[in-house]
Amino acid sequence: MRASAIYRSDLLKDKVVVVTGGGTGIGQAIAAECARLGARVAIGGRKPEKLAATQALIDADGGRCFSHGVDIREPESVDAFVAAVLAEHGQVDILVNNAGGQFMSHAIDIKPKGWRAVIDTNLNGTWWVTQAVGRHMIARQSGRVINIVANMWRGFPGMAHTGAARAAVVNLTKTLSLEWARHGVLVNAVAPGIIESSGLDNYGPEMKAMVLAEMPKHVPIKRLGTVDDVAHAVVYLASPAGDFVTGETLCVDGGQQLWGMAFPP
Secondary structure: OOOOOOOOOOOOOOOEEEOOOOOOOOHHHHHHHHOOOOEEEEEEOOHHHHHHHHHHHHOOOOOOEEEEOOOOOOOOHHHHHHHHHHHHHHHHEEEEEOOOOOOOOOOOOOHHHHHHHHHHHHHHHHHHHHHHHHHHHHHHOEEEEEEEOOOEEEOOOOHHHHHHHHHHHHHHHHHHHHHHHHHEEEEEEEEEEEEEEEHHHHHHHHHHHHHHHHHHHHHOOOOOHHHHHHHHHHHHHHHHOOOOOOOOOEEOOOOOOHHOOOOOO
């Protein structure tokens, strides 16, 4: 198994890590890093071909990966996914809610269908998965939930729908951290800034080119983030280093939430 660039190889040995949206981009990087650290990884998503590619990548690297289709917007699909993971592995130690989706639009132009679709994925979907896995974690009196959100602290022009949804998930993170602390379940979030990943392809070549060329100027450390930057932050919260951290959101954005232009310009 290829070694992690940061952590010791057995850091997550015998842990079962579930990553939604694990087929591409940030989710794939999180799943691969956890596998390098000895975890048994289960990934879910709506596109079987992308899940299969990630599973093959992890397996070829010497890791252990289980994949299963899931539409996080549908509670029945979520329940089937969690049941499949438990049938395969018998437990879930760490849940990473990475799946999400959005599109760019001026707020005034967002149609009801588009608004509902983004809220249903980024907020409701996160909740359905968290609740389903949370029941198992509470029964075991142990677990970690890590929600991937967004850098929306100063507003999110051009993406009002996802800004609203992600802000709600941050509040949900705080609430669950208090309700579930007595059950040994830690709940945190990671908020990536502008990350150079396959997700940029969703916004078209012109927007992608602008982001790559211009947005580093608005990050204090003058570069975009990488998928590994996010994966390493997730592992910190999933590992024993995060044993006394709950209810927090870790910003992985090079300081952009404090300074510079909000995305998109």
